[in-house]
Amino acid sequence: MSERVKTYMKRAYERGILVPAFNAAYPEMVKPICxxxxxxxxxxxxxxxxxxxxxxxxxxxxxxxxxxxxxxxPEYVSLHQDHVPVIDEDGEDVDYMTLLEQAxxxxxxxxxxxxxxxxxxxxxxxxxxxxxxxxxRGVPVEAELGAVLGHESGPLPPYEELFxxxxxxxxxxxxERFVKESGVDWLSVxxxxxxxxxxxxxxxxxxxxxxxxxxxxxKIRAATGIPLVLHGGSGIRREYLLDAIGHGITKINIGTDIxxxxxxxxxxxxxxxxxxxxxxxxxxxxxxxxxxIEGSADRLAR
Numbered sequence: 001m002s003e004r005v006k007t008y009m010k011r012a013y014e015r016g017i018l019v020p021a022f023n024a025a026y027p028e029m030v031k032p033i034c035x036x037x038x039x040x041x042x043x044x045x046x047x048x049x050x051x052x053x054x055x056x057x058x059x060x061x062x063x064x065x066x067x068x069x070x071x072x073x074p075e076y077v078s079l080h081q082d083h084v085p086v087i088d089e090d091g092e093d094v095d096y097m098t099l100l101e102q103a104x105x106x107x108x109x110x111x112x113x114x115x116x117x118x119x120x121x122x123x124x125x126x127x128x129x130x131x132x133x134x135x136x137r138g139v140p141v142e143a144e145l146g147a148v149l150g151h152e153s154g155p156l157p158p159y160e161e162l163f164x165x166x167x168x169x170x171x172x173x174x175x176e177r178f179v180k181e182s183g184v185d186w187l188s189v190x191x192x193x194x195x196x197x198x199x200x201x202x203x204x205x206x207x208x209x210x211x212x213x214x215x216x217x218x219k220i221r222a223a224t225g226i227p228l229v230l231h232g233g234s235g236i237r238r239e240y241l242l243d244a245i246g247h248g249i250t251k252i253n254i255g256t257d258i259x260x261x262x263x264x265x266x267x268x269x270x271x272x273x274x275x276x277x278x279x280x281x282x283x284x285x286x287x288x289x290x291x292x293i294e295g296s297a298d299r300l301a302r
Contacts, residue, residue, distance in 0.1 A: 001109045005078045006140045008043055008300045009186060013227040013250040017300060018293050020233075021045035021080055022283060023255035025056035028272050029262055030067035032280035037076045039280075040287045043297040045110075046072065047253070049083035050099065056259065061099070065106045076297050078109040080142075082253065083231075085114040086126055100130060104139050112142040112188070120145075120174055127182040135183070142229055142251075145178050146170030146190030162194075169216055176223035186251065188229040191217050191244075193236060212240040214247060221248035229253070238290060252291075258282050 012019050022033045024046055033046045046068055052058040061081060068079045081103035084096050100111050113130045115123035127143045134141045147168030162168070170189040179187060192212045210232065221228065227250035230236070234256035241252070258279045265278035288294050 001074050001078055002139045004074075005045075005080075005109045006185060009140070009227045009250055011300050012296075013248065015299070016246050017296050018245050018249070018291050019044055019251045019296075020283075020286065020291060020293070021047045021082070021251055021253045022258055023052055023082060023253060024048050024064055024067070025052045025058055025255065025259040026262060027057075027059055027063050027067045028276060029258065029279055030064060031071045032276040033258075033283065034068070034071040034073065034077050036280045036283035036287070038073045040284060040294045041076065041297050042287050042293055042295065043076055043078075043300050045078050045080040045251070047080035047082040049081075049112075049255075050085060050094070051083060051089065052255075054088075061103050061108070062106060065103075065108065075301075079107075081108045081111040083112055083114050085117070086123075087115075087117045096126075097130070097133075100134070104134060104137055108139070110140045110142065110185075112144070114144045114188075116144040116147060116188075120178070124178055124181045127178075127184050131183040131185075140185040142186040142188060143178075143182060143184040144188035144229075144231070145175055169213065170220055172216075172219040172223040175220050179224045179226055184226075186227045186229050187220075187224060188231050189217070189220055191220070191230075192240075193230050193232040210236045210240075212236060212244050214240070214243050217244055217247050217249070224248075227251065241291075254283075254286065257286070 024030045030046055037044045048058050048064040053060055058064055084099045085094050086096050088094050103111050111134055113127055115126045131141045168190050193210055228248040229251040230249050231253045233252035233254045261278040261282045262275045266275035
């Protein structure tokens with residue numbers, strides 16, 4: 001499956017087709033993610049990040065792996081290990097290599113190491129080591145460069161202030177060097193996107209509508225030539241998102257929208273099946289109305 005994922009991502013990048021990746025913050029979210037992708041014949045990813053485990057109720061990479069293999073049709077959905085940070089949102093060192101090796105050993109189709117909080121030289125060195133280890137087992141690697149903010153504790157500066165200043169944006173020059181020297185397969189970039197909050201009262205609030213700097217994205221694409229990833233996909237204004245897909249954004253992570261739908265419905269009815277239906281409804285709406293990618297699995301298979 002890892003080889004198919006790598007092939008599909010390359011084709012998606014070349015053809016301007018989006019691959020959506022949905023975070024399972026709870027094990028019960030895996031089924032509606034898999035079911036919705038199959039129902040709409042769309043190729044996407046079910047993914048789980050370390051913050052989903054530490055801050056929510058995902059349980060563990062092994063838990064999500066078991067749920068995935070109970071419900072997934074590999075023709076439509078692969079399993080991705082999202083955000084394994086080298087230094088986490090609380091400033092703590094993480095035993096990242098153990099977590100990455102665990103996921104690869106379980107059978108995850110792709111993994112992500114996040115060294116974006118490190119100096120460039122160290123980020124390159126660590127990602128090169130991870131890429132070497134993963135590629136020996138045929139598993140593609142995603143990395144991050146720049147600061148996709150939102151997971152940190154404490155309030156962020158006003159969004160428009162961040163956007164206008166370009167604070168944390170991925171440097172095209174650094175990205176060119178990073179891709180060449182690290183050997184990673186996909187690169188998560190910062191161009192105005194932000195993560196949804198994962199702690200405190202803010203985790204339950206509606207996420208702000210983010211913008212994207214398309215001129216900056218064009219420079220990154222020209223400098224790298226590999227599939228680019230947009231983290232913090234919930235809440236991005238549609239016109240910016242569709243434009244970004246045409247300029248190198250190949251994978252987009254959706255977490256807040258479906259997690260909040262699950263938690264809200266579960267709180268209202270106390271029924272897991274109702275909460276799962278709420279997740280599937282949001283995903284279906286995103287696939288059909290927002291991203292317009294229904295039927296993408298067939299197009300990527302050819």
